[in-house]
Amino acid sequence: MLHTLIHSPFQCDFNAMLRLLAAGDDVLLLQDGVLAALEGSQALESLRLAPISLYVLQEDVMARGLSAQISSIATAVSYTEFVALTVKQTQQIAW
Secondary structure, eight states: OEEEEEEEETTHOOOOOOHOTTTTTTEEEOGGGGGBBBOHHHHHHHHHHSEEEEEEEEHHHEEEEEGGGGGGSSSEEOOHHHHHHHOOOOOOOEE
């Protein structure tokens, strides 16, 4: 399943998303969701423990001036790669 997080982890039910993550899932952080990939954040530590692949939309990271603060465990992707993730994971849920 592809989980897309568009809200800050402080302004959504982040714990509900964590409970639904399963092995093989992909998580793509978009818009203010990229804050979950900030190095040293509690949200990132929770995602690090999950059996998922973590991605951030590069354009949203750059728009927020966070390139130097995003953890290396999150793979930066372009819009084209975002589309490829949606093709790979036929089931999707937005948070």
